[in-house]
Amino acid sequence: MAARKIPPPAVNPENKAFFEAAAQGKLLIKKCGACGEFHHYPRSLCPHCFSDKTEWQNAGGTGTVYTYSVLRRGVPEPYCIAYVTLDEGVSMLTNLVDCDFDAVKIGMQVRVVFRSTDGGPPVPMFTAV
Amino acid sequence: MTIRGKACVVGAYEHPTRKAEDKSVAQLHAEVARGALADAGLTKADIDGYFCAGDAPGLGPLSMADYMGLKLRHLDSTDTGGTSYLIHVAHAAQAIALGKCNVALITLAGRPRSEGHSGTQPRTWGANLPDAPFEAPYGVVTTNSYAMVAMRHMHEFGTTSEQLAWVKVAASHHAQHNPHAMLREVVTVREVLDSPVIADPLHRMDCCVVSDGGGALIVARPEIANNLKRPIVTLRGAGESPKGQAGGKLSLTTSGAAWSGAAAFAEAGLKPADIQYASIYDSFTITVVMQIEDLGFCKKGAGGKFVAEGNLISGSGKLPFNTDGGGLCNNHPANRGGMTKVIEAVRQLRGEAHPKVQVKNCGLALAQGTGGQLGTRHGSATLIFERS
Numbered sequence: 001m002a003a004r005k006i007p008p009p010a011v012n013p014e015n016k017a018f019f020e021a022a023a024q025g026k027l028l029i030k031k032c033g034a035c036g037e038f039h040h041y042p043r044s045l046c047p048h049c050f051s052d053k054t055e056w057q058n059a060g061g062t063g064t065v066y067t068y069s070v071l072r073r074g075v076p077e078p079y080c081i082a083y084v085t086l087d088e089g090v091s092m093l094t095n096l097v098d099c100d101f102d103a104v105k106i107g108m109q110v111r112v113v114f115r116s117t118d119g120g121p122p123v124p125m126f127t128a129v
Numbered sequence: 130m131t132i133r134g135k136a137c138v139v140g141a142y143e144h145p146t147r148k149a150e151d152k153s154v155a156q157l158h159a160e161v162a163r164g165a166l167a168d169a170g171l172t173k174a175d176i177d178g179y180f181c182a183g184d185a186p187g188l189g190p191l192s193m194a195d196y197m198g199l200k201l202r203h204l205d206s207t208d209t210g211g212t213s214y215l216i217h218v219a220h221a222a223q224a225i226a227l228g229k230c231n232v233a234l235i236t237l238a239g240r241p242r243s244e245g246h247s248g249t250q251p252r253t254w255g256a257n258l259p260d261a262p263f264e265a266p267y268g269v270v271t272t273n274s275y276a277m278v279a280m281r282h283m284h285e286f287g288t289t290s291e292q293l294a295w296v297k298v299a300a301s302h303h304a305q306h307n308p309h310a311m312l313r314e315v316v317t318v319r320e321v322l323d324s325p326v327i328a329d330p331l332h333r334m335d336c337c338v339v340s341d342g343g344g345a346l347i348v349a350r351p352e353i354a355n356n357l358k359r360p361i362v363t364l365r366g367a368g369e370s371p372k373g374q375a376g377g378k379l380s381l382t383t384s385g386a387a388w389s390g391a392a393a394f395a396e397a398g399l400k401p402a403d404i405q406y407a408s409i410y411d412s413f414t415i416t417v418v419m420q421i422e423d424l425g426f427c428k429k430g431a432g433g434k435f436v437a438e439g440n441l442i443s444g445s446g447k448l449p450f451n452t453d454g455g456g457l458c459n460n461h462p463a464n465r466g467g468m469t470k471v472i473e474a475v476r477q478l479r480g481e482a483h484p485k486v487q488v489k490n491c492g493l494a495l496a497q498g499t500g501g502q503l504g505t506r507h508g509s510a511t512l513i514f515e516r517s
Contacts, residue, residue, distance in 0.1 A: 014259075068280060069279075069331075072250030073333075081273045081277065090377030
């Protein structure tokens with residue numbers, strides 16, 4: 001079966017740093033200098049307190065599976081979508097890759113890996129620790 | 130100020146088609162508008178307010194208003210996906226209460242079945258979406274988005290696939306009496322579980338149908354409703370609420386119904402036990418379980434048990450729901466199920482549902498919708514109606 005083509009993310013001035021870091025194998029998340037909260041997906045203005053003092057931080061790159069689903073029909077090849085809760089506390093939508101989909105469990109520990117997209121920068125995905 | 134008692138649904142019409150290869154979308158909008166006007170006993174010249182969502186052809190409501198030749202003094206094209214049409218009813222009531230219009234038309238139409246759209250394909254909402262760069266690469270589609278909610282609900286509350294299947298079983302019991310329903314066969318829990326897995330843990334029969342068609346509503350001030358020959362269905366309370374990912378502080382097991390429902394019950398001065406019939410948006414079986422919990426028909430986490438006791442089946446259950454067969458069996462026109470939710474609630478309050486599923490002396494009904502995706506971001510809306 002043909003592997004799923006991963007659509008490239010639409011890079012814009014606000015999210016450019018995230019995808020430049022991804023190309024270097026680094027996962028960035030945003031932290032607010034005013035309220036101290038992390039958030040994801042990244043914004044210039046904090047979605048919690050609306051301060052503009054948000055800063056990019058290197059994430060540890062590990063977390064746990066919050067939920068997941070394997071799409072099995074209507075696609076060339078099954079793939080696993082998931083939310084992973086990073087150790088920093090924020091959850092991000094992602095894919096689980098290079099693992100046995102039947103062995104995936106909520107609460108499972110995972111670590112970030114980067115996968116190339118169809119003509120765009122790589123994006124963070126996760127695999128079992 | 131309240132909208133309680135300020136507006137009535139005087140016309141309701143569901144297009145009988147489920148596959149409209151020989152019609153245009155604009156034509157379907159006009160056909161449902163004409164059907165609702167005939168149902169109300171009004172004419173096009175009576176309409177002075179018009180509501181449609183962002184999926185209607187053209188820029189907001191402009192093209193459809195021009196196509197249908199409407200003369201308007203109030204417009205609204207709020208779009209929250211499939212629940213838009215519940216919000217339109219509430220906004221129409223607000224406009225009527227403020228004197229901005231007297232007779233509001235709400236239309237929905239689409240042809241996803243003829244055009245080959247399904248819930249395993251990505252849907253795009255434009256290049257400048259802030260969330261898309263962080264979601265589109267991962268292949269989030271309608272089915273796997275709701276499936277992630279079901280998976281988490283099972284994890285937190287012990288909900289099972291067998292329990293979810295009961296939602297479809299109840300819908301099929303109702304659909305057998307609807308000659309227009311796409312799927313009229315009564316199904317069993319076993320048949321739901323034996324249908325192919327689309328996105329874990331959801332099976333094909335946990336998913337709603339894809340259908341062409343549409344529907345329309347006419348909302349008018351009570352003085353006008355009183356002069357028409359139809360039973361009077363009055364809006365008693367309404368609430369609306371969006372819910373998203375909260376900047377990554379994710380909680381997928383509560384829907385916006387927790388807030389829109391509370392607001393609607395407060396405005397109506399009612400509690401869940403007062404409701405005799407409920408239209409609950411059934412994009413998927415999990416959607417129903419989430420919403421009945423969040424509306425307070427059972428405790429949070431107890432929705433699976435509640436539905437598995439047969440409580441959704443008209444005639445025997447505590448909360449008869451979707452007596453037209455709902456989106457799971459009857460119709461999900463344009464991939465937007467809010468319109469048909471309101472229409473069946475109106476039928477119940479008028480005593481015009483099929484006799485086999487009609488709730489006796491139905492005086493209070495609720496319509497609940499969620500639109501967008503429960504797994505990413507959605508709009509919720511709740512309406513409570515009474516027969517006057």
